[in-house]
Amino acid sequence: SQKIEQNSEALNIQEGKTATLTCNYTNYSPAYLQWYRQDPGRGPVFLLLIRENEKEKRKERLKVTFDTTLKQSLFHITASQPADSATYLCALISGNNRLAFGKGNQVVVIP
Amino acid sequence: NAGVTQTPKFQVLKTGQSMTLQCAQDMNHNSMYWYRQDPGMGLRLIYYSASEGTTDKGEVPNGYNVSRLNKREFSLRLESAAPSQTSVYFCASGDVAGGYNEQFFGPGTRLTVL
Numbered sequence: 001s002q003k004i005e006q007n008s009e010a011l012n013i014q015e016g017k018t019a020t021l022t023c024n025y026t027n028y029s030p031a032y033l034q035w036y037r038q039d040p041g042r043g044p045v046f047l048l049l050i051r052e053n054e055k056e057k058r059k060e061r062l063k064v065t066f067d068t069t070l071k072q073s074l075f076h077i078t079a080s081q082p083a084d085s086a087t088y089l090c091a092l093i094s095g096n097n098r099l100a101f102g103k104g105n106q107v108v109v110i111p
Numbered sequence: 112n113a114g115v116t117q118t119p120k121f122q123v124l125k126t127g128q129s130m131t132l133q134c135a136q137d138m139n140h141n142s143m144y145w146y147r148q149d150p151g152m153g154l155r156l157i158y159y160s161a162s163e164g165t166t167d168k169g170e171v172p173n174g175y176n177v178s179r180l181n182k183r184e185f186s187l188r189l190e191s192a193a194p195s196q197t198s199v200y201f202c203a204s205g206d207v208a209g210g211y212n213e214q215f216f217g218p219g220t221r222l223t224v225l
Contacts, residue, residue: 032211034213041219042217042218042219043115043201043203043219044154044201044214044216045218046213046214046215049213069178092213095213097142098144098156098159098169099156099212100156101153101154102150103153103221104153
């Protein structure tokens, strides 16, 4: 069966350090992968997209990697700030251009 | 530019009651989606509409119906609410024309069925 796995445990990290989140998938062959941010009581907000032929993508303090051999994406927040505290969701393109989402991984940045 | 709007924000229903969740987008997107989000389950697709005039079932369609009223509006109806439908409902829109289907989400409707 198809699965998208993100760590269910919250990541607590000291301000200024790099937070790294993992998204592993099974039985998908996605042409691209997306990352979203969700704050409590709000809808998800799109952050980044990385295509299957891209190894790495950056946007400001965010960096995403995509390894189609390992079936894994890593999401990095460098120089993390308390305002980065949120839940981060990965999403893969599924059939008929639908997105399938992981359950999300919470990040808590400690001042 | 409001993006994606949803009404109502909160709703409490009794088992067996019906209601319609409204969603509208002003970004001229072709595709619209309804998701539910439950603790520990993540976002699950209920129904989607790839373009005006079409609707398709997602992962968890049972107990729901949808209407794509026009390009802007996509409503979700619960005909006979059940406690298992207590959830947060998100509407989203996107455009797959570029092939990448970045989705824009509304603020959500928090529904409790007693």
